[in-house]
Amino acid sequence: MGVTIKDIAKETGFSVATVSRVLSNKVGFFSQDTAAVVNAAATKLGYKKNMAATELVTQKSSVIAVIVNSTKTNFSDPIIEGIQQKAAESDKRVIILYAGDHDATSQRRALSTALERPIAGVLLLSVDLFEENLQLLKTAQVPFRFISISFKDSALNYVASDDQQIGYLATKYLIKMGHRCIGLAGIDIESSAHTGKMRLAGYKRALAENNIPLQKNWIQTGNYSYEAGLLAMQNYSNQKCISAVITGSDLVGIGLLNQAAKLHLSIPDDLSLITIDGTYLCRIVQPQLTSVTQDFYHMGYLGAEYLISDQQQNAFTDVKISERESVKKLTL
Structure with missing residues (x-):
């Protein structure tokens, strides 16, 4: 059985109430000398405060x-x-x-x-x-x-x-690199969450701004997984006009990358890829994957900050294009 406040009271000669006040840091109820004795005894006896019991x-x-x-x-x-x-x-x-x-x-x-x-x-x-x-x-x-x-x-x-911005930035970047037949792979557009729907909306907006008619088979839905990338690449292999693909996650991108190798397609010579997320996975494959990079650390930090301070507003964190080796510039 663990050491209790009663054990510390017995060790020091102080009352249970006094020991409790010291260990709860209720200043004003005891002297510094008393606190020093109690804390020394708690350390000696190996006392651990039962946080669960206190919270209950x-x-x-x-x-x-x-x-x-x-x-x-x-x-x-x-x-x-x-x-x-x-x-x-x-x-x-x-x-x-x-x-x-x-x-x-x-x-x-x-x-x-x-x-x-x-x-x-x-x-x-x-x-x-x-x-x-x-x-x-x-x-x-x-x-x-x-x-x-x-x-x-x-x-x-x-x-x-901002998932609409993500879809828009990725598509606009590929258009700037000379691509006009651009796929979007591995996104979930059926979920109640906005993620896939907003990325699709940004993708469509960039195509429309550049007078590029969307072909239905350019969009390959999925669940952002590696397996979704494998399946999407298999489907794209039957579409000779696709020159670049935006992947719903880094894992989708790696799925496309590996399936392309099985189909004897070269990235980026035969097909350019830009992934969404920009995690370390983009840097440990060959070729390294160009990405729309999200600031996940700041996302977590800010989410905890808003929760702790009880702030009710929503927030978007920054995204950026990280250029690596998986996108080829086409000459028009």
């Missing part, structure tokens, strides 16, 4: 629950790093729970695990909640915010990239 009594918590989509993506790590940095600066702690791959039961289990104890709030990383799970979260009366995912409903607070 006070109904106040320093814990932020981070719920992560289990889809095989590669951008959650820098988001979590940003969250942990802001949490540390604010004397908060972080627990991480996984919500499955768009699975209602797994989502509910993760939410229930978080909500069964006092928490300071919930951050949801690219988690598109089913309606019944969203209602569960809303009725819990705890602050929550989505990260790396946006919604038409502005009341669902989020910090994300």
Whole structure:
């Protein structure tokens, strides 16, 4: 059994009430000499404060629950790093729970695990909640915010990239490089989240501004996964006019890259690729992948900051084009 306040009281000769006040740092109720004796005894005996018990009594918590989509993506790590940095600066702690791959039961289990104890709030990383799970979260009366995912409903607070800008920048860049038959691969346009729909809208806007008629088979939908990239490249191989593809994630891009090699297609000589995300994966493949790079660390940091300070507004973080080796400039 762990060391208790009663053990420290017995060791020091002070009352349980005095020891409790010292360990709770309730200044004004004891002298510095008393505090020194109590703290020395606590260290000697190996006392560890039971934060869970304290939070259950006070109904106040320093814990932020981070719920992560289990889809095989590669951008959650820098988001979590940003969250942990802001949490540390604010004397908060972080627990991480996984919500499955768009699975209602797994989502509910993760939410229930978080909500069964006092928490300071919930951050949801690219988690598109089913309606019944969203209602569960809303009725819990705890602050929550989505990260790396946006919604038409502005009341669902989020910090994300501007996905319409992402689609627009990627398409405009390829057009500037001389491409006019441009695919868009691996995006989900059926989800209630705005991500895929907004990237598609930005893509269409850039094509329209440059008088490029969109062909239906240029768009290959998917779930942002490596497998979605493999399938998209297989479909594009039957379309000789495609000269460049925007991929919905770095993993989609690598899927296209590897499938292109199996089809004896060279990147970028036969097909140019620009990915969306810009994580380290773009730099560890050959050729290195040009990307629209998102600031995931800042996204996580800002999301935690807004949650902790109870700011209600939504925010977009910056994106930029990172030029590498997977886009070829065409001569007109």
